[in-house]
Amino acid sequence: MAIGIKISLNEKLYLRDPQESSLGKRIIKHSILLIDEIGFESFNFKKLALQMESTEASVYRYFENKHMLLIYLVSWYWEWVSYLIDINTLNIESPQRRLKVIIKTLVFASKDNPSIEYVNESVLHRLIIAEGTKAYHTKEVDKDNTEGFFLNYKKLSSKVADVISEVNSDFQYPHALASNLFEMANNHIYFAQHLPKLTDVKVEGEDFGEVEKMLEYFAFKLLGCEEE
Amino acid sequence: MAIGIKISLNEKLYLRDPQESSLGKRIIKHSILLIDEIGFESFNFKKLALQMESTEASVYRYFENKHMLLIYLVSWYWEWVSYLIDINTLNIESPQRRLKVIIKTLVFASKDNPSIEYVNESVLHRLIIAEGTKAYHTKEVDKDNTEGFFLNYKKLSSKVADVISEVNSDFQYPHALASNLFEMANNHIYFAQHLPKLTDVKVEGEDFGEVEKMLEYFAFKLLGCEEE
DNA sequence: TTGAAAATAATAGTAATACTATTATTTATA
DNA sequence: TATAAATAATAGTATTACTATTATTTTCAA
Numbered sequence: 009m010a011i012g013i014k015i016s017l018n019e020k021l022y023l024r025d026p027q028e029s030s031l032g033k034r035i036i037k038h039s040i041l042l043i044d045e046i047g048f049e050s051f052n053f054k055k056l057a058l059q060m061e062s063t064e065a066s067v068y069r070y071f072e073n074k075h076m077l078l079i080y081l082v083s084w085y086w087e088w089v090s091y092l093i094d095i096n097t098l099n100i101e102s103p104q105r106r107l108k109v110i111i112k113t114l115v116f117a118s119k120d121n122p123s124i125e126y127v128n129e130s131v132l133h134r135l136i137i138a139e140g141t142k143a144y145h146t147k148e149v150d151k152d153n154t155e156g157f158f159l160n161y162k163k164l165s166s167k168v169a170d171v172i173s174e175v176n177s178d179f180q181y182p183h184a185l186a187s188n189l190f191e192m193a194n195n196h197i198y199f200a201q202h203l204p205k206l207t208d209v210k211v212e213g214e215d216f217g218e219v220e221k222m223l224e225y226f227a228f229k230l231l232g233c234e235e236e
Numbered sequence: 237m238a239i240g241i242k243i244s245l246n247e248k249l250y251l252r253d254p255q256e257s258s259l260g261k262r263i264i265k266h267s268i269l270l271i272d273e274i275g276f277e278s279f280n281f282k283k284l285a286l287q288m289e290s291t292e293a294s295v296y297r298y299f300e301n302k303h304m305l306l307i308y309l310v311s312w313y314w315e316w317v318s319y320l321i322d323i324n325t326l327n328i329e330s331p332q333r334r335l336k337v338i339i340k341t342l343v344f345a346s347k348d349n350p351s352i353e354y355v356n357e358s359v360l361h362r363l364i365i366a367e368g369t370k371a372y373h374t375k376e377v378d379k380d381n382t383e384g385f386f387l388n389y390k391k392l393s394s395k396v397a398d399v400i401s402e403v404n405s406d407f408q409y410p411h412a413l414a415s416n417l418f419e420m421a422n423n424h425i426y427f428a429q430h431l432p433k434l435t436d437v438k439v440e441g442e443d444f445g446e447v448e449k450m451l452e453y454f455a456f457k458l459l460g461c462e463e464e
Numbered sequence: 465t466t467g468a469a470a471a472t473a474a475t476a477g478t479a480a481t482a483c484t485a486t487t488a489t490t491t492a493t494a
Numbered sequence: 495t496a497t498a499a500a501t502a503a504t505a506g507t508a509t510t511a512c513t514a515t516t517a518t519t520t521t522c523a524a
Contacts, residue, residue, distance in 0.1 A: 024471095031471080031472075046375065049375075052509090052510065052511070053512085054509090054511085063473055063474065063475090065472085065473075065475090065512095066473070068511095068512075068513085074511090138373060141369055144430070144431065145367065146277065147275035147277075147278070153431060158431060161434075162433040165434055180436065180453070181436045181437075182436065183434060183435055184420075184424060184427075184434075184436045187434040187435065188416070191419060192412075192416060195415075195416075198373075202372070202378055203377070203381060203386060203390070205390040206393055206411060206414075206415040207409075207411055207412045207415065208410065226409075229457065252500095257500080259501075280480090281481095281482080282481075290501080290502075291502055291504090293483095293484085293485090293501085293503085294500085294501055294502070296482095297500085297501085301483080302482090
């Protein structure tokens with residue numbers, strides 16, 4: 009449990025920094041729990057305020073609307089995964105082994121890792137799996153992208169692409185493979201749980217080991233190196 | 237231009253079969269155009285009725301709500317792709333070549349293909365790319381799945397998985413590769429257009445050739461056979 | 465310690481959304 | 495041509511996505 013980590017995010021994502029006040033932290037905490045519970049479509053600031061015993065108007069002073077809150081949570085998540093990848097790969101020389109650690113982190117981010125009191129990482133992971141892509145599947149994607157709302161995801165993706173290129177500098181699609189690993193990690197957990205015909209892996213509770221194995225197989229097969 | 241194709245879909249998807257009346261066909265036609273134009277979040281039946289010069293109540297007699305309409309459009313699209321794959325692979329013996337045709341069809345579905353008067357397939361393709369996954373990323377996914385709302389997608393995915401297994405019967409992840417090809421086809425067109433840092437391919441207008449090439453590379457590399 | 469500023473809570477209000485209901489009118493068909 | 499079915503017109507309701515105003519509490523600097 010590392011207390012005191014502060015995830016650093018684009019200031020444009022919020023009206024007031026929620027990490028700087030106790031009400032802000034409660035907004036983060038309860039929005040994660042409530043979106044996970046009722047889904048993003050049914051979620052709104054009135055219900056959130058009710059659940060956290062505050063008022064709608066107070067929540068609106070932190071986030072412009074629920075879409076910005078979702079982007080905030082998604083950014084928070086990827087920045088946190090990025091931080092985990094950094095500390096987990098710090099002393100590893102071999103790019104192959106670093107890529108393996110990256111895959112493990114992607115799949116098991118929420119387990120056995122430093123945690124922040126006001127964020128339940130395991131619930132946040134489930135939320136990202138179910139709702140994450142809605143952050144950029146909107147009509148405002150280009151404007152939002154210009155504002156830098158997806159920087160955390162893009163930076164992480166490019167960090168992973170660099171490792172991929174280290175593993176095999178001839179591989180032509182490092183960025184695509186990187187983003188595909190992120191998407192697959194989330195999609196196939198979701199498929200295993202809800203649409204099992206769309207995958208070949210099984211997940212039991214929070215054991216995503218088969219997903220990890222599959223991603224390793226895909227990545228190393230594509231990079232033309234058998235696993236160490 | 238093939239006139240008279242009727243895409244067959246689960247009757248539970250609608251209250252009245254929109255393919256059976258001219259108002260129904262206008263609902264399909266205009267909902268595709270309007271969702272593409274303003275995005276699914278802003279879309280509603282009142283705006284649709286206004287645009288197509290009918291009334292909200294009339295639209296509600298065809299579809300329970302806009303989410304069911306989206307599922308309908310997504311199902312329609314995959315059923316149509318499935319039909320295209322069938323006719324395009326009909327006389328091809330080699331599974332490798334069939335897989336190539338499948339990939340081409342996924343990427344270029346909307347071009348040079350039989351069309352149905354009330355559906356602009358090219359716009360529908362863009363809609364599916366931008367909004368498609370919202371059909372199953374909801375709290376009701378399990379209930380909807382039980383009702384068979386995703387049968388078309390699952391059947392198509394399993395059809396492609398069979399071809400993959402024909403190409404390489406030792407490959408352990410045929411369903412995952414199949415669904416991943418679908419997701420990648422759509423995601424990387426979207427990324428190239430809106431979040432280019434997340435991919436390595438470029439698309440120009442409706443030329444998705446680089447996406448096709450990448451999918452071929454991924455598929456055949458994973459299946460351990462160099463392309464013919 | 466007190467007084468100003470900032471943050472939050474309480475309350476109310478508005479325009480739009482996601483529907484349902486009722487009745488009138490048009491169209492199809494037997 | 496009568497009847498039923500489909501559609502249009504209209505109205506209405508509960509909820510949503512906000513904004514505005516004022517009251518109360520907290521912060522923290524002089």
